[in-house]
Amino acid sequence: MSGYLVTGATGFVGGALTLELLEHTDAPVHLLVRAGGSAAADRCRSALQAAAESYGLERDFVHRHRDRIRVVSGDLTDAHVAEHLPSRGITDVWHCAASLKFGNRNRDEIFAVNVDGTARLLDLSEKIGVTRFNYVSTAYVAGDAVGRIEESAVPLDANSTNQYELSKIVAERVVSKRDSMSTCIWRPSVVVGHSRTLATTSFTGLYGMVREGLRFKRRAEILLGAPLALPRVHIVADPAAETNLIPIDIMVQQAVSLSTRPGFDAKIVHLTNASAPLVGDLLSVVAAAAGIRGLDYVxxxxxxxxxERRFHKTMQFYGQHAGATKSFAQDVADQYGSAIHFPMDVEYLRSLVGWYVDHAGLADLTKAARLPRTVFH
Known part of the structure; x- marks a missing residue:
């Protein structure tokens, strides 16, 4: 019988993946969780319960699957963590834990977690006889490449745009060089809230851009000494480019569905949206939340x-992929007839951003531009 080991189960992607494995497989799911202020098992189950309720699962979902959830306290720096895992029975590892920092000043920490931690988990997986090692990377190992992005190894001369992307490129190479077990690298794009409830348990990525847009509004109002109500603002971006957003539930459904197909042996898979929204639509929603009535693209x-210089500086990091479209191939999914297409129009984007504003304590920054809240069915 198969069994799973998941890292990062208290996080956004790892938590959603754990719920998906519980819902669509019958195997035990071992969760490697760092010790913290409260017992690891209690903290992990609380995080899973909060995610399950946010995503519209039954209130007793986690309780019903309690006998299959096996929390292991420890981290990958612990030489004795293998002693707390079964010596056999874990066939598949899903490595979701990662540092999401990206700045140069955090390089050592980022590489210690994302590269060294991955190597240690590979060693542990060999020790306990794992059959397949699934590594959750990012589609943005593509760096500054544009156009069609293949499901293939990143070229050695690829230009990454930050330390996070670079660490994932290096970690992918570490994973792909292991030949003692089957490996698969999964590359999600920008993961956002649940496709129907809009809920998220992480406020990074898209939500970081929204947060900075709202903070710009507050800073500009202090600078102007009056409420911000700009008719139009210039911004450097291509409104016709795509920004690849994918809902968390659709992403993990695709990963689990493909990985459990008989004979599945792909090495690299994009978990991306072939119907991604436009940069112009997304930026118009963020601008409206920031009190800007319109954007002129230059x-x-x-x-x-x-x-405008202040707004440009605020959006610069988050807008670095807004200049041209990255068209992520889904050849593996196409092979199985299940490529992801999830259109997101302006109304959907408003609701996605509106959920975040309401649940992140930022509503007071948008008094003049309330965003509608819609739950999609």
């Missing part, structure tokens, strides 16, 4: 006003 920040 190729250069030359001639920007002081307010």
């Amino acid at each position: 190729d250069s920040p030359d001639g920007f006003t002081a307010i």
